[in-house]
Amino acid sequence: DTGVSQDPRHKITKRGQNVTFRCDPISEHNRLYWYRQTLGQGPEFLTYFQNEAQLEKSRLLSDRFSAERPKGSFSTLEIQRTEQGDSAMYLCASSLGRTGFGNTIYFGEGSWLTVV
Amino acid sequence: GENVEQHPSTLSVQEGDSAVIKCTYSDSASNYFPWYKQELGKRPQLIIDIRSNVGEKKDQRIAVTLNKTAKHFSLHITETQPEDSAVYFCAANNRDNYGQNFVFGPGTRLSVLP
Numbered sequence: 001d002t003g004v005s006q007d008p009r010h011k012i013t014k015r016g017q018n019v020t021f022r023c024d025p026i027s028e029h030n031r032l033y034w035y036r037q038t039l040g041q042g043p044e045f046l047t048y049f050q051n052e053a054q055l056e057k058s059r060l061l062s063d064r065f066s067a068e069r070p071k072g073s074f075s076t077l078e079i080q081r082t083e084q085g086d087s088a089m090y091l092c093a094s095s096l097g098r099t100g101f102g103n104t105i106y107f108g109e110g111s112w113l114t115v116v
Numbered sequence: 117g118e119n120v121e122q123h124p125s126t127l128s129v130q131e132g133d134s135a136v137i138k139c140t141y142s143d144s145a146s147n148y149f150p151w152y153k154q155e156l157g158k159r160p161q162l163i164i165d166i167r168s169n170v171g172e173k174k175d176q177r178i179a180v181t182l183n184k185t186a187k188h189f190s191l192h193i194t195e196t197q198p199e200d201s202a203v204y205f206c207a208a209n210n211r212d213n214y215g216q217n218f219v220f221g222p223g224t225r226l227s228v229l230p
Binding site: 033041042043044045048056058091103107108110 | 148150152158161165217219220222
C-alpha cells in the first residue's frame, strides 16, 4: 500500500501523559498536513509542512502540541500533558506541491486518541 | 480566513433517487474545491474536485457544480446505491498565508434506503 500511513491507529492514555503519532506520507509528496477530527465534525487544520519546513500553524495548535518533519519525509505530532479535550482522530494528509491551484490532499486512516 | 458551510446535515433518499449537497464559501480567492466521502471509522477519500476555471465536472454518477459569483458549489449523486451511504465533506482551499491548507464543511450524513 503506497498511501499515507499513520501509527498508532488507536491510543488510550491517561490525562497528563504525553503521546506521539507518526505519519509516513506518499513517497513523492513534499507537503504534509495534520488535521484533527472530532465526532460529527469535519477535519480541522492543525499544521502544514513543505519538505522539512513548518509553514503554517493553526490557532488550534496550543503550546502543548508540537509537530516535526526533520528530514522532509515522515512527520511526528506530539501532544504533551494530554487533556480530555484532546480526544479526537488525528489525520495526516499529504500532497504533491504545485503552484497555482490548490493541490489534492490524500488522507491517512487516522490515529484515534482517547484521553481518560 | 475561509469559512465553509454545508447543507443539509443529514439526507435520506430512496435507492435510485438523486442526492444533492450544497456548500457555500466566504473567500472569493479560494480556487479549488474537493469533495470527500468518509465511511464510519475510515479515512476521508476524495471522490471529485473542481477548480475555479470550470463550472461543472462529472464522473459517472457524481457531478459537482461551481458558481463563483454566488460562492457556492454542490455535489450531485444520481442513481444512488446503498454503498453511497456515508458522510460527505466539502472543502475549499484557504488562500491565507501560503494558501495550501483546506477548510472543511461540517459534513452531510447521507443514508440511501433500499
